[in-house]
Amino acid sequence: MFFEGSEKRVEVFVSPSTAPLRLLGNKFWADVVASANAEIISTMSNDFCDAYLLSESCLFVWDDRFLMLTCGTTTLVDAVILFTEKLGRATIASASYQRKSEYLSHLQTSCFTNDVLRLRKSLAGAAYRIGHLDTHHHYIFTADSIQSGGVIQSNRELMMYHIKGAIADYLRSDKQSCQGIRDILALERVFANFTFDDHLFDPCGYSINGLCGDKYMTIHITPQEESSYVSIETNANFKCCPFSALLNKLQPQSWDVIGFNGTITTDDFPPYRLVASCALPLNGKDRVQFNQYQQLTSEVLLPERL
């Protein structure tokens, strides 16, 4: 029942002179997705963005950039390399490639260090690890800018580990449905005015993309006991933080927040301890913030019989 929910993530901006990425068409993006060993299972669009649900996470394509997350044992670095080959290095204004700590990294087909070796054949750039190897950590590669433009938007990612309680139980049950999950997580209330596209995997697991103008949100749920993981990413700004709503519902044992170019607010978070934090300037334009949180209560561990 093990599934590696942790996503690899890439965001690429193209130079202003590049033809709109959305005009590249479904076939182009299907090839990019396939190169990472994933496939497109659903698509929705608005005036700004084409949003794809993937067999492993998601892809958002705007005219000037794309954002792709893939989980499991996918090889997202292959998609970055294929895109760079197809459009040419000169079109790329900025690019960031990230990996998070994985539950079972030895099951992956590549490690971040090897991914960066391959990326650097076409993209010069800086690579970092934030956080210790024996706990949550985050790898980030950012290509050196050779084009103007392409500043990463302000966005936030929340990664939740070891969810528990009634809603976690529901997400592991055979009673769940897409609408049931939207309701129990109050997604249509928290993300009012968003249009959604979601998918329930068999036997469990849930992905949802949402669009509202130029704002996006995406949530991916890997509910399996012993390796549960839920992520949300959005560039929407809210008066009420959607992260605190999810934290209170899903009661994770620990969680991390990664933010690009903005501050991280913890209003209405459940009681927590800030274990560690880091503010890292990138490429002179962007800044990434990494905060690692834990529940305050000491946990009584249940051994897993192997």
Added chain:
Amino acid sequence: MFFEGSEKRVEVFVSPSTAPLRLLGNKFWADVVASANAEIISTMSNDFCDAYLLSESCLFVWDDRFLMLTCGTTTLVDAVILFTEKLGRATIASASYQRKSEYLSHLQTSCFTNDVLRLRKSLAGAAYRIGHLDTHHHYIFTADSIQSGGVIQSNRELMMYHIKGAIADYLRSDKQSCQGIRDILALERVFANFTFDDHLFDPCGYSINGLCGDKYMTIHITPQEESSYVSIETNANFKCCPFSALLNKLQPQSWDVIGFNGTITTDDFPPYRLVASCALPLNGKDRVQFNQYQQLTSEVLLPERL
């Protein structure tokens, strides 16, 4: 400079009718050690025990049992299998095989699950993971008893992660020496009446075995920044806990204590948070306790450039 300090550990008791293990001789034990891809670099003995310093950790041989720890990318499971083949399954009264979480598990040649698959070809037994996969965790396999006797002694292991301060700096410096480390850690005072055998590795790293009657101690230091790890194990009972002395000197960011068949005392520990704990009964005779601790202060992370 990366080195995986985390040790695999095996303890095997033989049945009372088995010839004393110490009579098997140096060649026998050198073969056992070599099968795990390690080698003997030094030996000392007293009336009870032969203690071997290894290129990767240590081996202690008593007449009725042996204890072996190996770090790096050694394959300790091969040593267990070789020993079982040479002496025969029927001689084994009890056996426990353990692995800890590793900094870079994808660099290992095997995972615990595969090790257990191999062990179970000759030794039936129960296997557990204690602790979450995204933080410190501990794997333990215990063979089902087919012989009487062989109760694991009361012992304690302390694993320290991310040491810092003046003594950590000394352990990374080119000024260190065996006697210098004994002095700075006050080992000859804390372990009064013990006889020691120690070795300084190049360019850094330190191992020491100690014997005092039927009591043993062993310390292994991997001081490398970004992946520092120091372990101590002993079956000695002290009024003043040697663990607190080391914790206060080495100031680790986090530490775990594993204890077999006894209570874990935290007297004089530096201020800490108990993150998680577990008491696990084994095979009807033994009990293992796993406690995971963290410093109280929130850490400002320094990104590592890759």
